[in-house]
Amino acid sequence: MRERISNAKRVVVKIGSSSLTNDEDGHTVDPNRINTIVNALQARMEAGSDLIVVSSGAVAAGMAPLGLSTRPTELAVKQAAAAVGQVHLMHQWGRSFARYGRPIGQVLLTAADAGKRDRARNAQRTIDKLRILGAVPIVNENDTVATTGVNFGDNDRFAAIVAHLVSADALVLLSDVDGLFDKNPTDPTAKFISEVRDGNDLKGVIAGDGGKVGTGGMASKVSAARLASRSGVPVLLTSAANIGPALEDAQVGTVFHPKDNRLSAWKFWALYAADTAGKIRLDDGAVEAVISGGKSLLAVGITEIIGDFQQGEIVEILGPAGQIIGRGEVSYDSDTLQSMVGMQTQDLPDGMQRPVVHADYLSNYASRA
Structure with missing residues (x-):
């Protein structure tokens, strides 16, 4: 798997905030750290790989210019810090890549961009065109307009979504930790975990949350790595200090193996x-049919329609107690479905006898482990 990562053609590399900013200098963007990272990225690109960089650090980079000593929690202040910090961050990325004659292109995305298929495709085309034109795509969540509850949560998960979006061959998650340990690596009894093939390899692992300037700790990185593996993307998790060997032979850090039964692009x-x-x-019978039987969702198994939606939109599929069991592309609008609830297919009028959600366009969460 490490050889597969080292030979990957299209690679997404995510760098955490702590690896891009100087904690001792008021969380300013550190040009020396960025230069070291860019040197390794350039070497990998010269070896023939296409790289997409997911860069954290916008909010952290805006703290010093705005006189903030701690990472803001208020949404408006966080967005202001991101607006200021994004300028400083991209300036340093641009200066560093310019040493090699490479232009960069900034791509700011929100959860809403990834959530709409046409906007997601547009973002994909933009990133592809940047690469074709010789520019390095620098991707980040658009914190200046993202709202609480309508965002990716952290840049680790964001990187996993981007890896899926661009059909990456590998994802490299870089932070300030050499890899995954079964507990806090500062604990002398902590054991290093070099490979994760499935959930059994994570039993007993205690993963922490984010640091002073970041939002994603080890728990989010493990979650993101497993998310990427569901779409068939192998993941290497290590520290930014290991970026050289990580992008050369991948003989560092922790490798997360992709799932053999990976989800299709649409289902992911x-x-x-x-x-x-x-x-x-x-109802219980419909849940069993959807999860275990792989069946299409029929009107007879529906007990309630919640919300207003149109034909072709994505809806959440709930169990009897309200638990989310999956999602699907609905074949009818909500008003039409209200009149179909609980009805047998043969009792429905002509033109309304097709499945509510066809099995090909229904994904359940039961196989995520």
């Missing part, structure tokens, strides 16, 4: 990135 998007427009509650 529907489960993890798509916006949802409403909800459909099912």
Whole structure:
């Protein structure tokens, strides 16, 4: 798997805030750290790989110019810091890549961009065109307009979504930790975990949260790595200090193996990135048919329609107790479905006898482990 990562053609590299800013200098962007990272990125590109950089650090980089000593929690202040910091951050990325005659292109995305298929495709085309034109795409979540509850949560998950969006061959997550340990690596009894093939390899692992300037700790990185593996992307998790060997032979850090039964591109998007427009509650029999039987969702198994939605939108599929069991692309609008609830297919009028959600356009969460 490490050889596969080292030979990957299209690689997404995510760098955490702590690896780009200087904690001792008021969380300013550190040009020396960025230069070291760019040197390694350039070497990998010269070896023939296409790289997409997911860069954290906008909020952290805006703290010093705005006189903030701690990472803001108030949404408006966070957005202001991101607006200021993004300028400083991209300036340093641009200066550093300019040493090699490479232009950069800034791509700011929101959860809403990934959640709408047409906007996601537009973002994909932009990133592809930047690469074709010789520019390095620098991607970040658009914190200046993202709102609480309508964002990716952290840049680790964001990087996993981007890796899926661009059909990456590998994802490299870089932070300030050499890899995954079963507990805090400062604990002398902590054991290093070099490979994660499935959930069994994570039993007993205690992963922490974010640091002073970042939002994603080890827990979010493990979650993001497993998310990427569901779309068939192998992941290497290590420290930014190891970026050289990570991008050379990948003989550092922790490797997360991709799932053999990986989700299709559509099902991955529907489960993890798509916006949802409403909800459909099912009875126990329909839940069993959807999860275990791989069946299409029929009107007879529906007990409630929640929200207003149109034909072709993504809806959440709920169990009897309200638990989310999956998502699907609905074949009818909510008003039409209200008149179909609980009805047998043969009792429905002509033109309304097709499945509410076809099995090909229905994804459930039961196989995520």
